[in-house]
Amino acid sequence: MRTSSKRTRRPYSLASAALGLLLVGVAATPAHAESVRSLQWHLDVMRADEMWKVSKGQGITVAVIDSGVDDSLTDMKGQVLDGKDFSKQRGDEHTDIEGHGTRMAALIAATGARGPLYGSYGLAPEAKILPIRMRYATEDFGQVDSNAEYSRVLSRAIRYAAGTDAQIINISMGNPNTPGRENVGTPQLASAVRYAIDKGKLIFAAVGNSGDTSNLLEYPAATPGVVGVAAADKDGRVLRSSQRGPQVDLAAPGSDMVNACLAGTQVCKGGKGTSSATALASASAALIWSQHPDWTNHQVLRVMLNTAGKPESGDERTDAVGYGMVRPRIALKDPGDPGPADEYPLPDLAAAASAPPSTERPSSQGSKDGDKAGTETAEPAASASDDADGSGVPWVALGLGAAALLAAAVAVLTVRARRRRPAPLPAAPPFPPSPYPYAPPQQPPSYGPPPGHIAPPPPGAGPDQSWHR
Numbered sequence: 001m002r003t004s005s006k007r008t009r010r011p012y013s014l015a016s017a018a019l020g021l022l023l024v025g026v027a028a029t030p031a032h033a034e035s036v037r038s039l040q041w042h043l044d045v046m047r048a049d050e051m052w053k054v055s056k057g058q059g060i061t062v063a064v065i066d067s068g069v070d071d072s073l074t075d076m077k078g079q080v081l082d083g084k085d086f087s088k089q090r091g092d093e094h095t096d097i098e099g100h101g102t103r104m105a106a107l108i109a110a111t112g113a114r115g116p117l118y119g120s121y122g123l124a125p126e127a128k129i130l131p132i133r134m135r136y137a138t139e140d141f142g143q144v145d146s147n148a149e150y151s152r153v154l155s156r157a158i159r160y161a162a163g164t165d166a167q168i169i170n171i172s173m174g175n176p177n178t179p180g181r182e183n184v185g186t187p188q189l190a191s192a193v194r195y196a197i198d199k200g201k202l203i204f205a206a207v208g209n210s211g212d213t214s215n216l217l218e219y220p221a222a223t224p225g226v227v228g229v230a231a232a233d234k235d236g237r238v239l240r241s242s243q244r245g246p247q248v249d250l251a252a253p254g255s256d257m258v259n260a261c262l263a264g265t266q267v268c269k270g271g272k273g274t275s276s277a278t279a280l281a282s283a284s285a286a287l288i289w290s291q292h293p294d295w296t297n298h299q300v301l302r303v304m305l306n307t308a309g310k311p312e313s314g315d316e317r318t319d320a321v322g323y324g325m326v327r328p329r330i331a332l333k334d335p336g337d338p339g340p341a342d343e344y345p346l347p348d349l350a351a352a353a354s355a356p357p358s359t360e361r362p363s364s365q366g367s368k369d370g371d372k373a374g375t376e377t378a379e380p381a382a383s384a385s386d387d388a389d390g391s392g393v394p395w396v397a398l399g400l401g402a403a404a405l406l407a408a409a410v411a412v413l414t415v416r417a418r419r420r421r422p423a424p425l426p427a428a429p430p431f432p433p434s435p436y437p438y439a440p441p442q443q444p445p446s447y448g449p450p451p452g453h454i455a456p457p458p459p460g461a462g463p464d465q466s467w468h469r
Contacts, residue, residue, distance in 0.1 A: 036120050036267050037112065041234050042253035042280060047329050048123060054332045057124025057286035059293060062108050063166035065157045066101030066173065068093050069131035073102065075110040075120050075260040076129075083131040084160050086153050088139045093131040099262040103271060104172045105129045106260035107279040108286070120260045120267055123283035123328075127290070130166045132157050134173070148183040150175050154220065155192040158203070162196035167289055167297070169196060170282040171205040171226075172275035174218030185219040190352065193225045197344065202289075202297040204229055204281045206274035208243040215243050222247040224352035225344065227301065230321060231255065231277035236309070238320045242274055248322040249346060250308060252277035252284070284328035291332055299338035302345040307331040 037043070061081065068087070071080035071094050085093040096102045109127045112119030135153045137146050154171075161169045177184045196203060205221040207228040221228035228247040231239045231254025238251055254277035261268035281304075289300050308324030310316075317323045339345065 035117050036114075036258060037116070039258040039269060040121060042257065043121060043123065045234060045236075045253065046123065046280075046327075048121070051287060051329050051332055052125075055124075055287045055291040057109070057127030057283065057290045060124065060168065060286040060290045061128045061130050061164070061166040062124075062168045062170050062282050062286055063130040063132055063161035063164060064101055064105050064108070065132045065134060065154070065161065065169065065171045066104055067098040067136075068096035068101050068133040069105040069129055070094060070096045070099075070102045070262055071131075073106070073110075073260050073262070073266050074114045075112060075266065076102070076106060077111075077113060079109045079111065079127075080105065080129045080131060083133075083164075084157070085133045086157055087133045087135050089133075089136055093133040095133075096262065097136070100172070100275070101131065101133070103257075103259055103261050103268065104170060104275060104279040105131070107257065107276055108170065108283040110260045114266070118265075118267065120258065122259075123280055124286035124290070127283065127286040130161070130164055132161060145178075145183055147175055147178050147181075148186075151184045151186050151189050151219065155186075155188045158189075158192040158196050158220075162192075162199040162201055167201060168282050168285050169201050169203045170279055171203065171220055172278045174206050174208050174221050176208075176214075176216035176218050185217070185222060189220060190223055190225075193220060193223045194349070197225045197297065197349075200297050202285055202301055203227060204278050204285070206278045207245070207248050209239075209241045209273040209275075211243040212240045215245065217245060217247060218243070224348040225346075227281065227346070228322065229274055229278040229281045231272070231274045232321075232325060236325060239272070241272075242277075242320075244319040246319065246348075248319055249317075250281055250304065250323060250326050251321040252280040252326045254280075281326050284326045284331075287328045288331045288335070292335070292338070295338055296341040298344050299341055302339045303331050303335045304328075305345055306336055307334075 043049075063083070068085070068091070069076070069080050069083075071077070080094065083093045085091075089095070089097055091097075106120060106122055108122045109124055109129050110120050110122040111125045112121045114120070134157060135149065137150070140149070158169065158171075175184050193203060203220070203226045205223075205226045205228060206218075207221045207230055208216070208218040209231075210216065220226045222245075227249045230244075230248045230251040231242040232251050233239060233255040234253070239255060242251075242254070254274055255272045256269065257271040257276045258267065258269045259271070260266055285300055285304060288303060289295065292300070295303075304326060305323045307327050307330040308322075309327055310324045311318045311321050344350075
C-alpha cells in the first residue's frame with residue numbers, strides 16, 4: 001500500500017477558489033452569528049452541544065468507503081487512520097481527487113481545530129475515520145462493465161472494512177442496476193453485507209437523489225442488512241430529490257450543509273442530499289455506541305429506530321422517512337430497552353432469506369403524508385429556531401449580508417455542473433464518464449456540492465414540520 005507521504009494534493013478549480021473567497025468573507029467578520037460553526041444548522045437542530053456533554057464518539061471508528069479522505073485539513077488532523085486503496089488513481093486512501101469522501105468524513109468527525117471563527121465540527125468529533133478509497137469509473141473505461149465492477153470492488157471494500165476495528169461502515173454512494181440486468185445488486189454484494197453484519201458492523205448507505213425523477217433502487221442501500229438513509233431539510237421535510245421506497249430506513253439532515261472540505265479556505269457550503277444524511281446517521285450511531293460500548297450492532301440500530309422522530313402520518317414507517325428522523329440526543333438521554341443482542345432489528349434480512357429480492361423500482365411518488373416527521377406527545381417539538389433551551393439559532397438571524405454571500409457561493413457552484421446523473425447508458429459514449437459518479441448517487445459528475453437549491457415539497461406535503469428535537 002502506498003504511504004500517505006506520497007499523496008498529492010487535489011488541484012483547485014477557479015470555481016472552488018471563488019467559493020473559498022466568498023466563505024472567507026463570511027468567516028472574516030468577527031460576529032458569532034457568522035462563524036462557520038453557526039452556519040452548521042444541522043448541529044443546532046440536533047442539539048449537538050447538549051449531546052457532547054454526554055458523548056462525542058470517543059472509542060468509535062467509522063470506515064468511510066468513498067473517494068478517499070484527505071487528512072491534511074486542520075479540522076481533520078489526528079482523525080484519519082490508515083485504511084485501504086482500491087483505486088488505480090494517483091496517491092492512496094489519503095488522496096481525495098474529488099473531495100466527496102473528505103466532506104463526509106468531516107461531517108462525521110471534524111474537530112473545529114481551526115478555531116471559533118473558521119472551525120467546523122463533525123457530529124461525533126472524537127470518533128476516528130478509516131478511509132477506504134473506491135475505484136473511479138474512468139478506470140478501465142470501455143473495457144469492463146462499470147456497474148458490475150463498481151459492485152465487485154464495493155463488495156471487496158465492505159469485506160475489508162468488516163475485518164478492521166471499525167464498528168460502523170459509511171457508504172455515501174450508490175448505483176442502480178443496468179436496466180434489464182442485476183449487475184449491481186448482486187449476490188456477491190449481499191454476501192459481503194451479511195458477512196460485515198455477522199462481524200458486528202453497522203452499515204449505513206445513501207438511498208439516492210433521484211426521488212423526483214427515476215427513483216431507481218440503488219445499491220448498497222437496497223441490499224438487505226444495509227440501513228438506507230434519506231435526506232431532510234432544516235424544517236424536517238424530506239427533500240423531493242431524496243428517493244422513496246422500501247429501502248428507506250431512517251432520515252437525517254441533508255440540505256445546505258456547511259463543513260470542512262478541500263477548497264482554499266477548507267470550508268464549503270451547499271452540499272445537499274442523501275450522502276450528507278448518511279454521514280450524520282453514521283455519526284449518530286457513533287455517539288450512541290460510544291456511550292454504550294457493550295451493545296452490539298443490532299442493539300445500537302434498534303435504539304436508533306425506536307427513538308427516531310416518527311412520521312407525522314402516525315405510521316410505523318413510510319417510504320419517505322423510513323422509521324423516522326435520527327435523534328441521537330433522545331437515544332443518549334432515554335434509550336429504552338436495546339433488545340436482543342443477536343437479532344437484526346429490520347425485517348429485510350429475514351425476508352431475503354425466504355424470497356428473492358425484488359427488481360421492481362419503487363414509485364417516484366412518496367406517500368402523501370409520509371414526507372415529514374410528526375410531533376410526538378412525549379416531548380414538545382423544537383424547530384431550528386426554537387431557542388427555549390438557549391441553543392437554537394434562527395437560520396434567518398445570519399443576516400442579509402451573510403445570506404447574500406452564501407447565495408453567491410451557491411451560484412458559483414452551478415458553474416461547476418457537478419455530478420449530473422448520467423443518462424441510461426446508450427451504446428458507446430464518446431467520452432468516459434466523470435471520474436467518480438457513484439457518490440452521492442444520482443447527482444452530478446464529480447464530488448462536491450450541487451447547486452444549493454432546496455426543492456419544493458411534493459404535492460400534498462403540507463406545511464413545514466419541525467425536527468422534533
